[in-house]
Amino acid sequence: MYVAQLRFKLIADTDFNRAETAIRRYIEALIFNGQILGREFPTAWQQDSFSSRVVLPAEDALLQKYHSARGLYALEQLAEAGLAYPQLQLQGMDLMSQHTDPCDSAGFYILYSRFSDTCSALRCGEHFAPVPLYKLHNSGADYEQLIRWQLQYQALDEIQMQHSRVLLKSAERSLQQLNSNLNKQGRRLATQLEKANSKAVYYALYSGSTMDCTAEAGKTCPGCGGDWRLARPLHQLFDFQCRHCRLVSNIAWDCQSPS
Numbered sequence: 001m002y003v004a005q006l007r008f009k010l011i012a013d014t015d016f017n018r019a020e021t022a023i024r025r026y027i028e029a030l031i032f033n034g035q036i037l038g039r040e041f042p043t044a045w046q047q048d049s050f051s052s053r054v055v056l057p058a059e060d061a062l063l064q065k066y067h068s069a070r071g072l073y074a075l076e077q078l079a080e081a082g083l084a085y086p087q088l089q090l091q092g093m094d095l096m097s098q099h100t101d102p103c104d105s106a107g108f109y110i111l112y113s114r115f116s117d118t119c120s121a122l123r124c125g126e127h128f129a130p131v132p133l134y135k136l137h138n139s140g141a142d143y144e145q146l147i148r149w150q151l152q153y154q155a156l157d158e159i160q161m162q163h164s165r166v167l168l169k170s171a172e173r174s175l176q177q178l179n180s181n182l183n184k185q186g187r188r189l190a191t192q193l194e195k196a197n198s199k200a201v202y203y204a205l206y207s208g209s210t211m212d213c214t215a216e217a218g219k220t221c222p223g224c225g226g227d228w229r230l231a232r233p234l235h236q237l238f239d240f241q242c243r244h245c246r247l248v249s250n251i252a253w254d255c256q257s258p259s
């Protein structure tokens with residue numbers, strides 16, 4: 001991931017509101033297409049231009065050829081708000097985030113997210129590294145649904161990781177029950193990506209706690225009831241994989257540690 005500065009030079013009379021709205025619309029279009037990561041883009045006024053700090057999945061992530069129709073439209077609208085096309089200044093690698101997947105095209109993918117991620121929720125099946133979404137084929141206009149799903153997933157994960165949970169077990173249930181709304185939505189998105197890209201897309205089903213740790217290692221696939229235990233964990237993270245249901249999962253965390 002790369003830290004970059006986007007500079008929007010003023011080329012005509014405008015007011016702050018119009019300029020700010022146009023910048024927000026443009027950057028959000030890029031966020032919902034996976035070209036900019038995260039939701040924050042601190043923006044400063046600097047004499048004759050606005051400057052926004054963004055994180056990119058790749059150095060060339062902002063090329064127009066990757067833009068969605070919405071991104072191209074928002075780019076054109078900048079001029080209406082008195083702003084020039086943005087100038088990109090790369091500032092260097094982001095030391096705080098994961099490295100983007102090196103594969104041109106992965107063999108298979110895993111849809112996976114945790115609260116602390118600042119990257120794409122789609123991982124390469126081989127390297128488990130995040131895959132920039134704009135490089136994939138997509139059945140929709142952009143990846144807004146997937147990114148909104150990821151935001152909710154991360155919010156619930158954040159809640160269930162806290163020691164004094166405000167939602168008791170309900171956040172964890174959303175994450176680990178196969179048929180929670182969150183997981184149904186995530187699996188539907190994985191299926192859409194699989195169809196659009198003709199590559200298997202597995203859904204990573206979180207497993208945090210269970211009533212019975214003695215049965216945990218031998219549990220069956222919650223989708224089909226079949227045996228899905230792997231001889232060796234995948235990416236040192238997943239103990240289970242069901243090819244039929246396109247699911248990967250782990251032995252519940254509570255059963256893996258003495259705490």
Ligand SMILES: [Zn+2]
Nearest residue numbers: 101103124127
């Ligand atoms: Zn890869």
Ligand SMILES: [Zn+2]
Nearest residue numbers: 221224242245
């Ligand atoms: Zn299954």
